[in-house]
Amino acid sequence: MSKEKRKYPRLKDENISLKVKSGDIDIITKSLDISASGVYCKVEKEVPLMSRIKVVLIVPKSKTDNTPAPQTAKIEIDGVVVREHPVIINGKIAHYDVAIFFDNISAKDREALLAYIKSKGAK
Secondary structure (H helix, E strand, O other), X not given: OOOOOOOOOOEEOOOOEEEEEEOOEEEEEEEEEEEXXXXXXXXXXXXXXXXXXXXXXXXXXXXXXXXXXXXXXXXXXXXXXXXXXXEEEOOEEEEEEEEEEEEEOOHHHHHHHHHHHHHOOOO
């Protein structure tokens, strides 16, 4: 059994909405898994490998005593597509699976993302 080598915990989570934007690409989707260093998602359009992109995440916040209901945090990040491949179903491209590395995320935003991931039980 191999030990996880990632710097930050990863969470399989389809509850984080995100927007991926680069040039004429403007896609709204959901995360498949996420960490404080990147996100894996499926998109309907091809996003070329090594594309520089903008990512906007909508991350649920934990409920606090002072708030009546959970809120969300909007996190804007610069990223790079580090993995991209088409998913073929019945001989046709159904969608593309894309891994995005966050190469410019503020410490505050990374902490907010880590807090959410840890609140969901990721270690």
